[in-house]
Amino acid sequence: MSRVGLLVLLPVVLLLAAVPAAAPGGHYLPAAGDNFHYFEAWSLGAGEGNYSGYTEYSYVNGTVGVTAIAANGTDAANYSNTDTWGNVTGAFYAWASSGTFTFSAATFRYVDGTDNQTGYDGAPVWFYMNNSLPVGATFTLLGTSCTVVSTDQPYSDPSISGGNVLTIETVGNGSFARDDIYGAFDATYTWTSFFDPATGYIVGYSYIEHDVNGPNGFTISDTLRVTATTYPLTAAPGSSASSGGSSLSEGLLVALVVIVVVVIIVIVAILAARSRRTRLPQHSYGGAPAFGPAPPPMGAPPSVHLTPSGEPAVQQIVIRETVKVPCRYCGTLIDSTATVCPNCGAPRT
Numbered sequence: 280m281s282r283v284g285l286l287v288l289l290p291v292v293l294l295l296a297a298v299p300a301a302a303p304g305g306h307y308l309p310a311a312g313d314n315f316h317y318f319e320a321w322s323l324g325a326g327e328g329n330y331s332g333y334t335e336y337s338y339v340n341g342t343v344g345v346t347a348i349a350a351n352g353t354d355a356a357n358y359s360n361t362d363t364w365g366n367v368t369g370a371f372y373a374w375a376s377s378g379t380f381t382f383s384a385a386t387f388r389y390v391d392g393t394d395n396q397t398g399y400d401g402a403p404v405w406f407y408m409n410n411s412l413p414v415g416a417t418f419t420l421l422g423t424s425c426t427v428v429s430t431d432q433p434y435s436d437p438s439i440s441g442g443n444v445l446t447i448e449t450v451g452n453g454s455f456a457r458d459d460i461y462g463a464f465d466a467t468y469t470w471t472s473f474f475d476p477a478t479g480y481i482v483g484y485s486y487i488e489h490d491v492n493g494p495n496g497f498t499i500s501d502t503l504r505v506t507a508t509t510y511p512l513t514a515a516p517g518s519s520a521s522s523g524g525s526s527l528s529e530g531l532l533v534a535l536v537v538i539v540v541v542v543i544i545v546i547v548a549i550l551a552a553r554s555r556r557t558r559l560p561q562h563s564y565g566g567a568p569a570f571g572p573a574p575p576p577m578g579a580p581p582s583v584h585l586t587p588s589g590e591p592a593v594q595q596i597v598i599r600e601t602v603k604v605p606c607r608y609c610g611t612l613i614d615s616t617a618t619v620c621p622n623c624g625a626p627r628t
Contacts (some may be wrong), residue, residue, distance in 0.1 A: 283378075305411035307478045308384050309354050311511060315480055319503040328495030329462075335363040341408055343394055352385050358394035382407070387418070396421065410447060410479035411466035418449075423470055425451035433515040434473045434482055438502075446473035446482050457490055461497075464490035468499075477513055481505065583586040 319339040326333045341360040348354055359377040370475040380392035388403050389396075396405070412418060416427045432448035449472045468488035475482050484503035490496050546603040567604040606613055613620050620626075 297622040301387045305513055306409040309345045309348070309478075311345055311347050313478070313480070314342065314509045315505045316340070316342045316507040317481070317505045319501065323497055323499050326415050326492070327497070327499040330495055330497045333367055333497070333625075335364070337362065340396070341394075346379075349381075353381050353383055353390050354370055355379065356394070360395065408447070408449070408474050408476065408479045410476055412447075419450075420451065420472065421468070423451040423453050425449040425470070425472065430476060431474065436512065443477055444459040444482065444512040446517045447476050461490070462492065464492045464496065464497070466490045473509075473618055475510075475512055480508070480510075482512065526538075527578070 316591060317340075317458045318465045319337075321337040321339070323335040323464055324334075325369070333443040339360055339362050341358065343358050346355045350428055357379045359375075359598040361375045363371070363372075363373045365371040378392065378395065380394055381390040382388060382404050383390050384407075386403075387407060387409065389399065389401055393399050393402075394406075396402075399421050404423050405420050408418060409421070412427050414427050414430055418427075427447060427449050429446075429462065432446050433443040434446040434448075450578040451466065451472075453470075454465070454467045466488055468486060470484065472484040473482045479508050481503070484502070486499075486501040488501075490499070507618040543588045546613065604613065604615050605611065606623065606625060609620060609625070611620055611622040613622075618626065
């Protein structure tokens with residue numbers, strides 16, 4: 280079933296999918312107007328040692344779109360993201376980022392700039408691959424070597440009524456030494472990604488990272504899925520979704536639904552923008568999250584010391600109360616431990 284990007288309302292006629300263009304080598308060539316919207320959820324948890332009980336989270340609503348195609352095969356594109364971040368202490372930040380960049384449909388690499396991927400200038404892009412690669416072929420996403428494990432893997436897509444879409448499934452593994460705001464850790468990760476077999480564009484991914492340093496450690500989970508595209512995804516066999524575009528009546532229905540969703544999103548975004556002032560920069564992929572001008576998130580919670588460093592422990596002081604009784608001769612109140620009355624000199628007993 281054809282779908283429309285949430286941030287760009289296209290005429291209804293564009294809901295009828297065109298036949299994807301292919302390069303001489305067989306892979307899809309991006310076209311001006313290609314656009315996808317995605318939702319990403321990032322979390323840090325399962326802490327041990329110093330990180331026991333500590334958690335972080337981040338949510339991203341993002342869009343990547345191709346705006347123009349140059350004669351040399353370099354594609355101009357833009358990106359736009361709205362992000363939120365928080366942790367178990369109640370700290371919370373919200374920010375937005377946008378910009379332009381170029382990438383090559385021949386090398387699958389960033390050419391000039393990135394979609395806010397810190398440290399990945401010139402690296403292979405994360406959102407587009409050679410869709411003609413067979414099972415067993417290897418390629419690179421950002422800094423991770425990946426292998427094609429399936430070219431017809433069903434992938435659950437909640438935006439398609441009644442079914443799944445077919446995808447190219449790829450898996451990459453890696454390790455690195457983390458030494459940043461979180462501390463020094465040995466990190467290992469697995470990155471499983473799913474791409475549209477007709478275009479090579481990203482459909483979704485799951486990234487799991489484990490960081491360990493002796494008794495201390497934590498786990499990072501990062502999941503992403505597209506929520507709208509300007510091109511049709513391929514319905515899996517048995518799915519009620521159409522793999523070749525919708526009829527005009529279906530397109531009109533989809534357009535109406537998208538318009539309602541966009542209106543709701545715009546209203547929510549306006550209300551959220553009024554209540555959010557602090558900013559953090561965009562997330563990064565493949566380990567080592569990057570933080571920018573605003574304060575970075577907290578690391579492990581500090582140890583609690585009941586006695587201040589350098590000061591002696593507080594000594595316990597006990598105050599004892601003595602019972603007083605009246606003198607049997609003169610009535611003066613005297614200590615119960617006294618042997619004689621201090622007033623008349625008579626014995627207490």
